[in-house]
Amino acid sequence: MPVTASYRAFVMERLQLALADVRARDMFGGVGIYSGTTFFAIIGNDVLYFKVDDHTRASYESRGMRAFRPFGEGGEVMQYYEVPADVIEDTDALRDWASGAVTVGRRAKQRKAKRGG
Template structure:
């Protein structure tokens, strides 16, 4: 899951404009994003993924976005979906989508044990 320094910097800059208190952490070759103590996004192979649940997933699927699969196409599906490039590039839309991902992250912390899509 390599991540280039330029893509990481680009995404971090965009997210810091959208949300307060965004920070990153290296993880398993990728990058994790936190808003405060809430994990809500990750980058793998220079693709940004936001955390989803049953309510937000449909927005991603409607745009043809794919789930994060850390072990390839035949592997486990995680509750993170690709963020469309046009969302990353539009500050207002990015703020809405990022805030929704943070809310999903906060809700999932309250319900331990739910990891499948």
Template structure:
């Protein structure tokens, strides 16, 4: 899941225009992206992925975007989907899609907390 320094910088620059308090953290050869405490995106192989759920996944699928598979095509499918290039380039669209991904991350965190508590 290598990520080039230039792609990482480009994505962070774009996301900082769209959302406050965005930060990145190296993880498992890729990059995890947070908005505050919410882990809502990742970069792998110079592709940006946003967290999805049953409510948001159809939007990505309708655009032909693919799920993140950290172990290749035959491996596990994670709840992150590619972000279309035109969305990355359009700050207003990126803000909407990123905000939705943060909301998905928040819902997932709340569900997990209810199961634990």
């Protein structure tokens, strides 16, 4: 799941224009992206993925975006979907999509806290 320095820099530059308090952290060969303390995105193989749930997944699927599969096509499907290239290029659209992913991340964090984990 390697990430080139140039793609990482490009994505972070775009996200920092769209959201406040965005930071990246290396993880398992990829990059995890946070807004504050909320984990909401992953970069893997030079593809940006946003966290989704039942409320937001359809927006990605309707655009033909694919789920993040860290172990290849036969592996586990994670709740992150590719972000369309035109969304990454458009600051207003990116702000909307990224804000939605942050909201999903916060909901997931709240559910986890309620379960005690």
